[in-house]
């Protein structure tokens with residue numbers, strides 16, 4: 586596996602290939618990321634992972650400075666997962682001058698759910714993803730479904746800009762108790778970790794109620810948020826939406842239930858397709 590840190594070295598390493606399959610990450614990798622790499626492998630003639638902690642998508646109160654940077658361990662895991670090429674630029678390399686050209690995603694897709702609680706997040710994500718897709722010459726790119734809204738926004742961006750890339754969603758990997766794997770799980774202390782699967786359980790009970798015919802979505806969402814609060818969580822949202830664009834569902838729409846909640850100082854997100 587080759588590891589490159591500069592744009593010219595990346596362009597050089599990509600020369601023999603026609604169809605890079607790319608997995609963009611911010612590093613601190615876990616089994617969820619590695620599953621995306623394995624999913625990407627048959628999609629292209631070279632499997633590329635990017636590792637870049639993107640300042641543009643962090644708010645002033647977010648964990649940009651403390652976000653774990655674990656390049657050596659990440660590369661060892663990527664190599665074992667069959668990755669061919671890692672692009673891990675420094676900030677100076679990737680943003681050598683202030684990134685004043687930015688993507689402004691449409692408010693209809695981003696003023697709700699994650700976008701409501703993390704202003705500027707999707708502008709930062711779209712800007713870096715567009716730049717990463719361009720410089721890796723991605724023809725396929727795999728993003729985890731755990732960040733469901735992120736995947737939807739990136740998919741729509743790629744479609745509207747007619748980017749020559751197929752955006753592919755990868756299923757969420759879970760710990761045996763149901764907790765969705767996430768780099769931020771590492772922030773949980775032992776007591777919080779023991780409790781953390783309650784978020785997934787909460788989504789399951791909403792999904793179960795809907796499958797049983799309960800169509801009072803507003804009430805189900807409110808009840809789920811109450812039950813999280815009673816267990817000591819601070820929920821931002823529990824929301825039943827249609828899968829395609831995360832708008833309020835109409836009859837017969839395929840549904841997804843999404844949640845974000847804070848446990849202590851750690852904010853977790855999760856979702857379940859119904």
Ligand code: PAF
Nearest residue numbers: 609610611639710713732
């Ligand atoms: O999901 C992530 O890890 C990041 O948001 C991404 C897509 C790599 C962009 O920085």
